[in-house]
Amino acid sequence: MPNALAHPVHSALIIKKSRFIGCVEAMPDRAGAIARVAALKAEHPGAVHVCWAFSGGGQSAAVDDGEPSGTAGRPMLEVLRHQDLEGVLATVVRYWGGTKLGAGGLVRAYTDAVAQALLKAEKIPLVKLQTLSCTLPYAFEGWLRREIEAAGAQLLAVQHGSQVELSFALPAPAASAFVTRLNDAGQGRIGWLKVQADADAPGCIEVAGRPGSGRVGQFRPG
Structure with a gap:
């Protein structure tokens, strides 16, 4: 049975001096997701990427926001699908730490940022x-x-x-x-x-x- 989230949940990771700030929250539709991401970009003008994934109402989205294709948005979306979440937006704000992580390192970082946030989630x-x-x-x-x-x-x-x-x-x-x-x-x-x-x-x-x-x-x- 699909689940929604009762409250937003957050995570914070530092990997090779790059800071990853994750958030997973209830979101009714794709338009709301886009508006929320725009607000996050305004809140974090020094971030190099605000990657996101959305699943709900028969729609989905996976956005890498400048990271190498398939290393951010898609892994985040897979976490949402694996946990059978519906009407949910996952975002990860990245501050550059000066060291490249490689494709595998990026996939792990964005996956972990979402997965760790969901460890604290109350599902409904x-x-x-x-x-x-x-x-x-x-x-x-x-x-x-x-x-x-x-x-x-x-x-x-x-x-x-x-x-x-x-x-x-x-x-x-x-x-x-x-x-x-x-x-x-x-x-x-x-x-x-x-x-x-x-x-x-x-x-x-x-x-x-x-x-x-x-x-x-x-x-x-x-």
């Missing part, structure tokens, strides 16, 4: 949620609210008209059984406006969080 599993909407008589509203809370689902919206309309989300694998239970207990009084029986169908989203924790991270289409 990405849980695919399914959104459901239904209508029901007012007399059933309190009961359904209790059922939603007991299932650990997230109540998203409530509208009151001729009937009550509720929208909520819960882990996709549990959706089908939950709908069946409500139909049985609701005596045929529940009308479903949108039911996604397939976890891969439109309307599913992935969020970073632990079941029941209330922690919500990045949303992206499933």
Whole structure:
């Protein structure tokens, strides 16, 4: 199961007097990654390279920023993929120490800068949620609210008209059984406006969080 990061994590390495400052952090998209790298370059005007890698939302990037091709961005991206991270940006700022490290030395340095940062990372599993909407008589509203809370689902919206309309989300694998239970207990009084029986169908989203924790991270289409 893919994971996101709860908080940014950092590392600092000195190899043959070159200083490597690593950071791995949650990032929603490539545009955000580019903006973050631009900010790092402004923060470190004396650095010779700001290399980076991004993975998330079906997109990826591996940028060497002047280092020999394939010695920085690609190894950093491989670390993210090996640890099954999603929606994550890894950056390494390098200050020149006066000694060339060679291709192998650079690969090890950039790999280690990311890997050491991730040793301190708190990972959060990405849980695919399914959104459901239904209508029901007012007399059933309190009961359904209790059922939603007991299932650990997230109540998203409530509208009151001729009937009550509720929208909520819960882990996709549990959706089908939950709908069946409500139909049985609701005596045929529940009308479903949108039911996604397939976890891969439109309307599913992935969020970073632990079941029941209330922690919500990045949303992206499933």
